Amino acid sequence: MRVVVGIDLGSTTTKAVLIDEDGQVVGRGITNSRSNYEVACGVAREEALIATRFTSLQRELEKLGKQESARKEMIHEAFRMELYLDELAKLTAQVGRVLKGLTYVGSRATLAPAADEVLATMAEEAPQLFQVGVARKSDFFRDLAGAAFVAASEGVSVRRNVPYERLVGLFDRAVLDVETQLTTHSFGDLLARAARRVLSEDSPETQAALLEAVERVAKQPIEELTFVGTGYGRQTLPFPKDAVRSEILCHGRGAHRVFGGTRTVLDIGGQDTKAIQVDEHGVVTSFQMNDRCAAGCGRYLGYIADELNLGLHELGPLALGAKRVVKVNSTCTVFAGAELRERLSLGERREDILAGLHRAIMLRAMSLLARSGGVENELTFTGGGCKNRVATKGLGELVVQNYGEGITPDAHPDSIYMGALGAALFGLDDIRAGKPQILPTFAKAAEAAPAAQ
Amino acid sequence: MTTVTQSAATAHEAAEKDTSQVEQKRMIADHFEKLTRAKAEGKKVVYTFVPGNLTELIGALDMLPVLPEINALQSGMRKKSGAYIAEAEKSGHSEDVCTYVKCDLGMLKNGNIGPTGTKIPSPDLLLLSYTGCFTFMKWFEILKEEYKCPVVMLHVPYQSDGEITPEMRQYVVDQLRDVVIPAMEEVAGKKLDMKELARRLALSKQAEDDLVAVWESAQNRPSPIDGYFGGVYYIGPIFSAFRGTEDAVTYYRMLRGEVEARVKAGEGPMTPDGPAHEERYRLVVEGPPNWTHFNDFWRMFSREGATIVASTYTRVGGLYDTGFRHNPESPLESLADYCLGCYTNLGLPTRTDLLESYIKRYKADGFLINSVKSCNSFSAGQLVMLRELEKRTGVPGGFIESDLVDPRYFGKANIENRLQSYLQMLEARRGRASA
Numbered sequence: 001m002r003v004v005v006g007i008d009l010g011s012t013t014t015k016a017v018l019i020d021e022d023g024q025v026v027g028r029g030i031t032n033s034r035s036n037y038e039v040a041c042g043v044a045r046e047e048a049l050i051a052t053r054f055t056s057l058q059r060e061l062e063k064l065g066k067q068e069s070a071r072k073e074m075i076h077e078a079f080r081m082e083l084y085l086d087e088l089a090k091l092t093a094q095v096g097r098v099l100k101g102l103t104y105v106g107s108r109a110t111l112a113p114a115a116d117e118v119l120a121t122m123a124e125e126a127p128q129l130f131q132v133g134v135a136r137k138s139d140f141f142r143d144l145a146g147a148a149f150v151a152a153s154e155g156v157s158v159r160r161n162v163p164y165e166r167l168v169g170l171f172d173r174a175v176l177d178v179e180t181q182l183t184t185h186s187f188g189d190l191l192a193r194a195a196r197r198v199l200s201e202d203s204p205e206t207q208a209a210l211l212e213a214v215e216r217v218a219k220q221p222i223e224e225l226t227f228v229g230t231g232y233g234r235q236t237l238p239f240p241k242d243a244v245r246s247e248i249l250c251h252g253r254g255a256h257r258v259f260g261g262t263r264t265v266l267d268i269g270g271q272d273t274k275a276i277q278v279d280e281h282g283v284v285t286s287f288q289m290n291d292r293c294a295a296g297c298g299r300y301l302g303y304i305a306d307e308l309n310l311g312l313h314e315l316g317p318l319a320l321g322a323k324r325v326v327k328v329n330s331t332c333t334v335f336a337g338a339e340l341r342e343r344l345s346l347g348e349r350r351e352d353i354l355a356g357l358h359r360a361i362m363l364r365a366m367s368l369l370a371r372s373g374g375v376e377n378e379l380t381f382t383g384g385g386c387k388n389r390v391a392t393k394g395l396g397e398l399v400v401q402n403y404g405e406g407i408t409p410d411a412h413p414d415s416i417y418m419g420a421l422g423a424a425l426f427g428l429d430d431i432r433a434g435k436p437q438i439l440p441t442f443a444k445a446a447e448a449a450p451a452a453q
Numbered sequence: 454m455t456t457v458t459q460s461a462a463t464a465h466e467a468a469e470k471d472t473s474q475v476e477q478k479r480m481i482a483d484h485f486e487k488l489t490r491a492k493a494e495g496k497k498v499v500y501t502f503v504p505g506n507l508t509e510l511i512g513a514l515d516m517l518p519v520l521p522e523i524n525a526l527q528s529g530m531r532k533k534s535g536a537y538i539a540e541a542e543k544s545g546h547s548e549d550v551c552t553y554v555k556c557d558l559g560m561l562k563n564g565n566i567g568p569t570g571t572k573i574p575s576p577d578l579l580l581l582s583y584t585g586c587f588t589f590m591k592w593f594e595i596l597k598e599e600y601k602c603p604v605v606m607l608h609v610p611y612q613s614d615g616e617i618t619p620e621m622r623q624y625v626v627d628q629l630r631d632v633v634i635p636a637m638e639e640v641a642g643k644k645l646d647m648k649e650l651a652r653r654l655a656l657s658k659q660a661e662d663d664l665v666a667v668w669e670s671a672q673n674r675p676s677p678i679d680g681y682f683g684g685v686y687y688i689g690p691i692f693s694a695f696r697g698t699e700d701a702v703t704y705y706r707m708l709r710g711e712v713e714a715r716v717k718a719g720e721g722p723m724t725p726d727g728p729a730h731e732e733r734y735r736l737v738v739e740g741p742p743n744w745t746h747f748n749d750f751w752r753m754f755s756r757e758g759a760t761i762v763a764s765t766y767t768r769v770g771g772l773y774d775t776g777f778r779h780n781p782e783s784p785l786e787s788l789a790d791y792c793l794g795c796y797t798n799l800g801l802p803t804r805t806d807l808l809e810s811y812i813k814r815y816k817a818d819g820f821l822i823n824s825v826k827s828c829n830s831f832s833a834g835q836l837v838m839l840r841e842l843e844k845r846t847g848v849p850g851g852f853i854e855s856d857l858v859d860p861r862y863f864g865k866a867n868i869e870n871r872l873q874s875y876l877q878m879l880e881a882r883r884g885r886a887s888a
Contacts, residue, residue: 246874249881272867283885284878286843289871291854291864371836371852 001026002223003052004431005443006424007041008250008417009033009233012270012298012384016044017420018052021225023257023428027052028417032140036180038238041229042442044420046184050079053187053217060213068210071198073132075214078194080139081130085123086185087141087178092119094174107166114153114162115170121152137311142175182442188218226437228427230419232271243427243438248274248287250422255380256282257421259410262378266365266395267418268385270298273365275372288372296364298384300333304357307337308350315354316388322355329360336360355390362394366402375399378408386415471723473708477689480704484517484694485569491517492574497640500576500596503770505583505609505792509653509697509779510634514641518694519573521592525556527568529744529858537563538859551588551827552859554595561599578640579604582633585611585798586830605636609792615803617793625789651781653697658780660691661773663705668774670712671762671815675732677715679722680815681761682751685742692770697779724755733758734879737811739804739838740823740831741766743855746863750855753869757876762815765808768796775807797830805838805845812846819879821851821872826862849882851875 003018003026010033018027029047033040054076061069095115102108122145129136129144138144149171157164195214199207229237230250237244247267255265256278265276273296277286290297305312326348328339336357343353369375379399385391396409412418431437491498497516501507503523511518528534537559538552544562546555560566567573579593581604590606597604607628610621634645667687671680678684687708695701715721721729725748736754738761743750754761771777772794780787796804812820822839824832839850853871856862 246870246877248870248874249877272870279885281885283881284874285849285882287871287874287878288852289867291867373840 001052001056001220002225003027004225004424004427005045005048005227006250006420006422006427007044007227007229007231007237008247008419008423009037009041009229009231009237010270010384010419011232012302013416014040014044014231014233015417015420016041016048017417017424018048018222019421019424019428021428023425025421026055028414028420030139030416032142032179033233034179035176036182037233037236038440038442039180039182040233041237041440042182042184045443049222050187052222053191053220054079056220057191057214057217060217061210064209064213068206071210074198075191075194077130077132078197079191081126082190082194082197083185084126084130084141084144086183086190088119088123088126088145090178090181090183091145091171091174094177095119095170097177098170098173110160110162111166111170114156114160114167117156117160118149118152118167121156122148125152137313142179143311145175146171188215191218224439224443225431226427226435227440227443228423228430228438229440230423232269238440238442240438242435243440245423245426247419248276248289249284250419250426251382252276252278252284252287252422253282253425254418254420254422255382255415257425258412258415258418259378259380261408262380262410264369264372264375264378265380265382265418266369268298268361268365268381268383268391270302270384273297273368275365275368277373286373288368290364290368296361300336300361301357301385301388303333303337304340304354307340313387316358316390318351319354319358319390321351322390323349324352324355325359326352326356328353328356358388358390358394361385362391362398365395366398369399370402375403375407377406378410380415380418381409381411382415382418384416386411387413471708471711473704473711474686476704476707477686480690480695480700482569483700485567485571488517488519488567488574489571497577497642498574499578499580499637499640500593501580502583502586502589503692504585504795504797505607506692506696506770507580507582507633507788507792508694509650509657510637510645510788511580512697513650513653514637514643514645516577516637516641519576520693521557521596522553523693524560524567524573525553525858526744528556528560529860530747531568532745532860533560534745534858535860551592552857552862553827554588554592556858557592558595558599561596575600576602578602578637580633580637581605582607582609583792583795583798584609585795586828588830603636603640605633607633607792609795609798611800612793612798612803613800615800615806617790621793622786622789625792626785629785629788647784650784654779654784654787655781656699656702657691657697658778660696660701660705661771661778663702663709664688664691665773666709667705667712668763668767670716673716674735674816675719675721675729676735676760676762676815677712677720677722679724679729679751679755679761680767681738681742681764682724682747682754683722684761684764684767688767688770722760725751726755729755729758729760731758732760734819734876735760735762735815735817737762737808737815737817737820738764738766738823739808739820739835741769741825741828741857742823743825743863744858745856745860746865749865750863750868753872757873759876762817763811765796765804765811768807770795772796772807801834801838805841808838808842809845812842812848817848818883819849819851819875821853821875824852824854826854826856827859828857849875849878851878 002021006017008015014031014033016029020026027048028051029044031043058072061072099108099112153167157167191214228243229239230245230247234244251267252265267274272290274289279285302312305315392411399407399409499511499516500519534556538555540559540562541555565573581593593604670677690701690704736759777794822835824835843850853868
């Protein structure tokens, strides 16, 4: 399979999209952005490669019949668990190094066995995280392992009389190193391990047929024709200048690809919001974005989640339970935090305040939309906020209020990938125009290591 | 703008220097030298603003002009404005006050040391000859308190209908004759010699003709000039202390010669990195530049091959390319027309017409607005203009935001992001058009 890779290095998450030579999406990957941008890109790209192979596996399993096809999810979850366990082994080794580096021997003696117990508990409990049909709060190792480490530490610290903060501190220090090392996994090995785990109780014939399909998928070559990068961190991407495109152009192009009729795109990212107008070909004709201050962007909700000690993904569902929308005056992130505390102390419900905070963001976005030229027919909402149902619903209402009933608001569940999709489409243009192939260093390194496939 | 040129010359040290630049540097040094000696030699000093400046009148009365806006932008270029603004804010000026004003007040509180390192003499007169900017009035109100010196004000009616009526002209002439000139004569201690004023206005006209030729040269491909970043150097002498002097005539003749030579050689403009190598985009720019990161800002354009073929900022001290010239035959009337014709004294429809004419005449690929926080005279209504211009010309507009001299309002990553997106948008649309 020959693919073009688009990477969107955002301030919060890094996304990769693989498209084939016909421009069809074959794989998507996402990871948390981290201090090492190259690693973030490498991980996102690997996630997209994995997704591509699972698409192929689905096809192979379909050939084997409906019953086998249903196993894809099981194998997929088992595969994710194998990945998790690999990362957990790296974390365990790194925690060991952190412990060795502690200057006070006494604390090492008490912390080390406690940490061992915590990490062993995490490995034991891993299968619970990766059951088919169980919704995980996140797929990022940092989030999953962080939550598990904290949960296990609560009991262990009490039982072993070890300071909880110090125990959890080990994770914080170790995970930084774990997530800034790029290790390319052997897809074939991981998938074989996962498949064996799932198929252990099957007949030898079924096992053989399925393992053969798994092997075919693992061996299938994926040739990366070129890379195009975009996003907040694009200047620091390990790509040459020719392979970097503006995120505004990429979001416009990606959104237009999915919603061909749209002429307006609103992207709410981690630290900026962009209102983009496109023509009938998806080419940007005008845009506006927030100036300097990141008020009213994704980080605003992130900050509010921190204030409430909640996960970002929990805000939307909570706000859905609002009985009224509290008027929040400030779109300044810091002031809104203060307003939130004040409202809570006055006895307002969290749900109602959260509904108000969501509305405050959308009102700010409406101002940018107006400045960019307004909405004519259809509005496509992209960026991380799309997964938040309160945000999409609130935006839809405001758009209709401001621009009339005839407006169609769109928000694709995969809208977070629109920038990376646009980048990949630009990459395909480049290849079709005969421009030379561009492979970033991490892709070259992965190519040099055959085990990676 | 005089001092801008000086700084520009410094910025270009690595690159080859045009003779005109060397000449301008000499002129500026001479002027500041004169200012330093002013008090000892009994010369009177007049503070005034760039728009609507009455330099010929000041010169004819043997007084020396100081332009606080230029001192402020100079402080911005010399990275001193941040501290000056903080100083002004300490004394109670809000974050929303024009940063030129705060920078000037901060400089005053710090000993009023000018760009050449010497103290700028205190004013004997504050000459407010343009009221299109309300802030100017407040600025001099504050300076009046600080310096305890007289203010003379010329009220300039707004050109809301896009034309100067005979009544408007007469109203300004009457004020010049009955109020402004007598007040200036009193400070100068001498009577105005109308022949000397006319002689100076004739010199102004010569320099203005040459400057217009320089602007018009941008119709060539490649344009031999950058009409915004490079342009602010070109307006240095004419918008400040030198209009109506032999020095200015010499400078503009020299500059015009150099530009014509570049046209013949098919050369593009100078940039902070030396001569431009390619002209990928021809842009028209509306709004003042940012001064605190002037060269960084310029490089964002020049490194992408974007040349500014015309800008409105370089017309703030005179719209010569629409035909106005100082006229020795009717001195007071032409001074009145000059003050009434300031760019920021024009209504949005007139400004839009002007931008449209630039986009068409200079065959621009796009036009960009740099909207500054400090200046409502410039920034109010810019988005309306943008939409209207897109509609009329079909040329895509871009919008970036910064400030004059407050370094806190220059978000490099944000501006770069918008600018690159804008240029890539032009490229994509160009590709689409050719496809």
